[in-house]
Amino acid sequence: MTREVDNNTYLKYLLHSLNVDDLKEICRNYNIRGYSRLKKAELIDFITDSLAEEEIADLIKKKELEIISNEIELAIKKINSEDREKIESIKIVNEKKHEVEILFKGFNWENTFFLSINPENIDNPLRDCDCRVGANMGFCSHFWVTFIFSLKQGYFKLSDWTLTNLPDDFEEKIKSIKITSPTTTGEKSSELSLIDKDSPHFKLLQHNRVTIYEGEITEIAEKESDFQGNITIYYLVTVKDAKMGPQLKKSSDKKEEDLFTVDKVLLRLSDNAYDKANVDVGDNITCNGGVDQDSFLGVMLKRVTKFKKLKS
Incomplete structure (x- = not known):
């Protein structure tokens, strides 16, 4: 050269x-x-x-x-x-x-x-x-x-x-x-x-909202944001081996070929959603969430709904 x-x-x-x-x-x-x-x-x-x-x-x-x-x-x-x-x-x-x-x-x-x-x-x-x-x-x-x-x-x-x-x-x-x-x-x-296309988040980014059918919580962090004097408590929950697919209107529309697994995904939960679920590290969970590219945290799920612990 x-x-x-x-x-x-x-x-x-x-x-x-x-x-x-x-x-x-x-x-x-x-x-x-x-x-x-x-x-x-x-x-x-x-x-x-x-x-x-x-x-x-x-x-x-x-x-x-x-x-x-x-x-x-x-x-x-x-x-x-x-x-x-x-x-x-x-x-x-x-x-x-x-x-x-x-x-x-x-x-x-x-x-x-x-x-x-x-x-x-x-x-x-x-x-x-x-x-x-x-x-x-x-x-x-x-x-x-x-x-x-x-x-x-x-x-x-x-x-x-x-x-x-x-x-x-x-x-x-x-x-x-x-x-x-x-x-x-x-x-x-x-x-x-x-x-x-080899990125771990490639399939996740193809959807606006997804459903996590099963995933294990590995970390929970309580956070606090202050906007114009209003304090908001929220939680960042890390989930591993998250089996997921596009969020569907009918559960009967679920197809195995549309499902994929993400090694690790971050969820942002409201204080209310977290308290209702009563979860801890090691629990398996399911939820729906909106795919978001956060400027600090990268690809994650926000606007999480139907967050709950799966029965062991």
Whole structure:
């Protein structure tokens, strides 16, 4: 692989994924002095200015795959709705230039990433992000989500990618990730999405509401929320080996082929529902619930009804 971007610039791209402590550790490892009061951006410039060419090459060799692998793992978590941020929308801005814009949404923040990978710029694609890493041309997790989307869309081939090295298992990790609908210019952004069909929550996310027919409680946590002075008590209940299916109007419509098992699922219960059920860790339960992608807790069931303990 021959990278067109010079090592000094490329190292800066990589270092933006690290925190201040990581950067100071690099300074210590390479006997760089005078860094103690520097902020992150200053540290990155200080490191690249202080190192000799062979030291820069050595640092890239040592840190590149670690940094990239960590960001790719986080990207896959976003795709699988296992991260604090979720993919809110995907939009193809310009099909001809392969311009893609993805909106990521957290509890009270948003990040938008723009990426264009085409034959003219594949050596160093045009990109921009609202996050601190991506805003400095770094390879943030938002970059890798959009990279995966562009790859799945057929905008480029991995054999033509020379800007970064990739983990040996990269293709295997993303093999099950699919674009859920045809993506042509003019479609509504809400129609475009990435789904990992091997994700433990894939089948769960196909439904608005589900029924847990049986599952064992492994953890119960009492929580408290304060909204404008109003205190609400609720419970987070973790259930393992949850056998479930789509919630039906008639129990007679239940079909075995529609059922699936999720290794672990989180339920949010009202104080009233929890008290009525009188459950404890180790009990088997059944309930209905709405599938929700919580910004902090990931995929879970909310608006839980008919929660009760099964007879042993």
